[in-house]
Amino acid sequence: MKYVEFMKKVLPLHDDLFDFFYQALPGYEEVGRRRILLGCWGSFNDPEHCDYTYKNMTAWGRKMFVTPGVVVDGKLVTTDLVDINLNIRILLGSSYYDDWKNAETFVKADPLGNPVDKNHPWNQTTIPRPQKRDFAGKYTWVMSPRWLDKRTGDHLALDTGGGPIARLWATALAGLVDIGYIKSTGHSVKIYLPKTMSKPEVEFEWKIPKWSNAIERDRARTYFQAYAAACALHFAEKAMEELHAGKTKTWSDFKVPEEAIGCGFHEAVRGVLSHHVVIRKGKIANYHPYPPTPWNANPRDIYGTPGPYEDAVQNTPIFEENGPDKFKGIDIMRAVRSFDPCLPCGVHMYLGGGKVLKTQHSPMFGVPR
């Protein structure tokens, strides 16, 4: 409850801060902005519905307390985990690997009989080829995960937006979550927090923003913290019911099968997390995890499509007023951090010769200059 109280204090404060950015620095919405291409693999399973079978995955996926979904240009393309699964593609193009065209195809069809692509994680074979770094050719060990949009045939470079913005966006549009503490309205997410020690009850509402940019990714973070706190209250109530009913078993027996394929979809803090495994003779024959980093931090693929970081920072306006000698790259850092707070350490600024395109000063809080 202390955390709930804390959220009541910091959420409005963060909202103020982010609004202030837009007011003080007109045009700041362009920093880290990219096309709305968001992926969320769903989180917080409902034990009343989730049986962890592939056959029923579509149904129990939609019962998750954070709805899985792919959002393209503001439209919810799917909330179906089977659809999400089957259209994942792992592409090369700028990465230090050979392709696996001639390697084994582990999985030809999923348990529902749907065909599985050769570039799907179930069939990936990792063949490293260390080589010189060439920014016009191969330049990274990261591969390029994409999601195939069947409507257009495009391999979309989805991002996770650091996790929260994709989770809230998909959940808001889907309109499936309604647990008392959280209500998805189809265009927003309402978050109810009850009375705490020094604060009355409050309802926050995260509304779908105009942009997928650095500020809105950061704003979504604070809202998702409140969202998670509200979910936790619901879960604690359910847990007490179980406890009072004497249902305290936390574990069920399992046996590793001789032959099987498996997959799992979840949200890590920073966004989508999937696992794909092939088991043969009781051992792992193939296994590929895709955490948020490769989705966000990947290079140009075989079709020339840049990964989200590259996409978000290329041609971004720079608001920093330090000259080239003292340039810190704060806007670039802010853009990359909005996808992943762990990454500023991995971002290194290289300043080329460059040329001045346009000089513009930002207003300084009403101080004449």
Added chain:
Amino acid sequence: MGTSTVPYGRSTQKAPAVKEVHILWITAGLGCDGDSVSITAATQPSVEDVVLGAIPGLPKVHLHNPVLAYEVGDDFMKFFYDAEEGRLEPFVLVVEGSIPNENIKREGYWAAMGTNPDTNQPITTNEWIDRLTPKALAVIAIGTCATYGGIHAMEGNPTGCMGLADYLGWDWRSKAGLPIVNVPGCPVQPDNFMETVLYLLYQVAGLAPMIPLDDQLRPTWLFGKTVHEGCDRAGYYEQGDFAEVYGSPKCIVKLGCWGPVVNCNVPKRGWMAGIGGCPNVGGICIGCTMPGFPDKFMPFMDEPPGAHVSSAGISVYGRAIRSLRSITQNTVNKEPKWRHPRAELTTGYHPRSY
């Protein structure tokens, strides 16, 4: 009355022999930065205690860790170039992540930090180790990757990676005469690492004798006991009362816990501020601190061979059990033979493309 203005209590305090120390920390081995993240949870002492001068007798400490640093890009890398050129003295080098074998392929790099301005190619982690270790006062390997190779160094791996001591040599000594100091764990237990840093800083300051290490270069006071010896479930073991399922407070050896033969203090120490620690919260020990990890502990979640012998013969006390266990313990305290710096890949992986 005396005229002395020096307070009585000050007589035991000493100024450090060295005024300032830099800690240069490379996370660019094969790893996940998990050890850097882990140590932010330390409380005995905390990173802040050490860096802000909260502990009497310590030199002023400047920490340069890419995950924790305020500086980015050139501003961050400057310290590493300065150290290489002898302009940043004295410094302690911390290496995080497994050390790949860069000699088993024709070109490219497995792991790197920064860009060589002459070639425009990345500077390999191995090259940084070669540049900096001769100038370091002490070298610490943090986490099981850097100490013994860890998960990346398991059988069949493509990079031929290894622990720092495999790379530099187990007899390696710093210019100050210190061996490599290994603080294993996956990730490292936060206080184990910070306490080791604290000890070394005291040693550098002239306030502590040579750090006591075992033959795997671990601080003896941290890794001298087994998980089992510090475990709050050990009483059930003594009574031959074993958990058959998770969620039980009894001894979890039959579920696959390797605690009886693993050198680690986590049940005693907990994880954060004394709370947590694998078996304390129901998790089996999979030997993540050990040189033989992970190969010699797999498949995880099967009952370890030693455990079966000992749980069957639990009525026989004392020396007999200890000697049975010491056989297993010796085995898991050795790294697999493919972790070496020779220019050949012997992990069982057969590269088709390099």
